[in-house]
Amino acid sequence: MRISRLAPEVATSRLIARTSGLLTVMGGLGAIALVLGSAGAMHPGAAALGPVTAGVGLVVMRWGHRIPLSGYRFLMAAGVVDIGVFAYASPTVGAAVAMLSLSAFAAMGSFLFFALPCALGYLAELLVMGAVVVVARGDVDAGVAGVLAVLVVGCAGAMAVVAHRAATAHEDALTGLVNRRGFDEALEAAVRATARTGEPLSAALFDLDHFKAVNDSRGHAAGDEMLRAVAATWTPLLPGTAVLARHGGDEFALLLPGSDGGSALACAEALRAALPHIGTSVGVAELAPGDSPADLMRRADAALYRVKSRGRGRSELDAGGQSPMARDLAAALAAGTSGGLSVHLQPVVTPADGEIVGVEALVRWTHPELGAVPPADFVPVAEREGLIGALGAFVWLAACRDARTLSEATGRSLFLTVNVSGLELDDPGFPDRVLATLAGSGWPAERTVVEVTESLVEAESTRSVHALHVLREHGLRVAIDDFGTGYSALSRLDTLPTDFLKLDNSFVSAITTSTRRARLLRSVMALADALDLILIAEGVETPEQARALASLGCPLAQGYLYGRPRPVAELVASLTAADVVDPPAVALASG
Template structure:
């Protein structure tokens, strides 16, 4: 049986509409009694109070109904129809009885709007039976009038049923039959409000099918669609009561688990992963924390999913919430601004043929008042794990663009700027907009800006990350693959990824003067870069011999301690001024 709006309607919507219809029915009953001459004298007091009580009940449902279970509304409708029957039977006039029976339209509308088709049909049968009993017991309602009432109720129920199914399909994924992104977001908003009000746990999980793109590429999109349907079919019967499973988009599924803490949600996610033998799945799980908005919950689940994928895929990662002492100190440093000890240093990138300054790489540094100098290898992973990487990246981009402009103006050179990007930062849908805003605020040209990503990030690529790179390139930025030549091999994707620069890892450069094979390999990499119209940058150059070898092999750009260590922009400007003065002298 097809699903209808009941599975997707939020508790607040159900409460407000059902409460409104109930209150309007009560007001109609009050108006009937008061508007009928001698009505109060002919209606039993116990029946007369049904109108005011129903009105108050409807108002209470509007205000607090979103906090009660869905079954309450089913009981409310069932009892309400009995009340309609009692009131219609005791109505002092025929016209009053007919008017009261017409209120059954409200009940029919609510039943088919918010509950399953099977339940709605059963409720409709109850409604018609009660109406028929009232007609028989009174004996003064014409058969034609009763028939019109029956048609009115049936027609209203049918129309609302059609509209309910159409509304449900708007929040249903056509391929899998699961809730779609829109429906999930509505359920998430309602679940967060309820969890915070009741003080109950709430967890969410994001699933991603590993290497799904390869299925589409090798077997076709029909095979990919069938895989998505099989996943939905395998998971649907295993869902806990009250859980909401949605196809979040592409090959990503989202799961909402009201009443589950993080550990229990992780076990549930593991059970769902185990239900897919032969299908690799990565999942990120997180639990709602006090003060969280719905977006915070899903952002942490997203971060946990990304960590799981970068650690090797086919695993579950739990974002435990809270912050480590180092994360708290880093958050305080970010909030403090310039006084927090965070800084951006710039390392020169030079042309190998003459050593002239061509660009700079921005590198973040942190000197904590209580910890001293904290290595980036220590605090950057913490920023990624504890939701601070966005703020850290925003600081780096704003500072780097401003300092690069200062250096470029001081030297009179059209320098380019490279900035390292965390994979988690790139995975954030808002990342391209933040980068473009930083460029505009600093007045730094996009055409002289390079985004650096690592080979390992490329291996863990997602459609979202690659799309972000494409967006940035469309706005004039360039993309560099950092640490090229180590770890994963990205050679097979260099012709498809949005890439403009290759940065050779320093471990690759270190042996070019002692290994003839490494030198020949570097010559081949230079030829490959030329063939693909990529700019090659050698990192970690420390000796004149290495610089000479790179120059002879045709590598155009280089950086390393031989040319300059990372330093604040003021030091670089002063050093360049001294060098220029010495040359002129």
């Protein structure tokens, strides 16, 4: 339960119970000490207020989280009256002043846990009560009374500043919405509440389509204004229990307690319709039994990624639950290599002499009942069912270890290329995990290439591009895979962090039968050379294709002609048996 609009980060039901109860206990103990140490007599009724107050404080500490807001308001008001009664009944001036000083506790509590108007009301009550006691007693010096008033107001003001800072710590400065940190805390609280109540819970992730183009063409001020307009338009349309946050960059997150997936999808569509001039892509997911907060957001993120990769401008609801293949894949990932998963390595060569200078890591899965499952079948399942992170981690670790084994066994200075899913790249923790894997396996970052597909480039996101930049800063290189099959990568080669172009095999398959395709390939090579990129031709299957590539001066190639993907042990055996001298390595630094 949130107690205060001013300080939602601290005003939780349990924390207000414990803190208010502790302050009440301390006030009661102070009153007891005052009674025991006072030389003069005190009215028995007033003297009993100390033990009663301490007892009430203990009760509040233990069971106060069940007390409604109105109950806390009553307790605060009663506490103020108690302080006044006890101060008035105190037998000495010193005792009265000491008791009035406890008003600082009440002032701090009011500003820590209540909204500003309510807290100001309690402060006024404290000051009026203190003034009434001073006038009624007639023996408290005016200067002392002034000091007490300054003490109470000062404590209240300091706590108001602290409460305000706590309230804005989870607020996005640009839009006024909750920021990512605040959203994550709200999400965890909502998942716990759902576990208790059994009510549905859904989440949605919104991405503003082509937001980067707005910043680039009209400036960041226009982009900021668009973000503010989105927040201002959507906020009034949401139910009171919803939490709308700016998740980062141009991405918004929505939490919908009490809404199932269908209702959340309808809400997302209503929000998209409210901004007809701003394209929006949305991924929606409903909390499934056993889901953690991270699982829920991962499935929403997977749905968003599917929308972005299929053209943007719509909403998609994650189906929820795992398919039989997803369950088997999850079990295989948990079992590791004994679960049938493995990494095979395919050589990358120089066409002029066929010498191996690198390898591409390709994941393979042998299902216990289905046999060999093609990656085209199980990788999309991993992306859809939230398993791509675990699958990627397996591939990176196995690929780095196998590449090191191959390099040490053959004495060749090889480079390693690893394919990366867009969902992995969009994960803020992805670069750190890759760097940790490289460090743990002993494989050098300078001989590692991250492969991203051209479709991922078309669905470019700020986080993905940032991840590529971070990896390149640590020595890794980047390759655009399947280049030439899309339409937008060419215009972004000058802005994306790119070192290699992997030419789609449709180009290679026709270079010996089509003079136009050969000229086109020569033009692509000239483009790559002008941009200081290294070209890798994929799908080489015949000697004629290899000779054509060599005559055109293509620097690197791979395909079944040079070697199929194989386990590292087989590749080591074949290279050792061939007893080939280590060729000059292609200079990765030229990119």
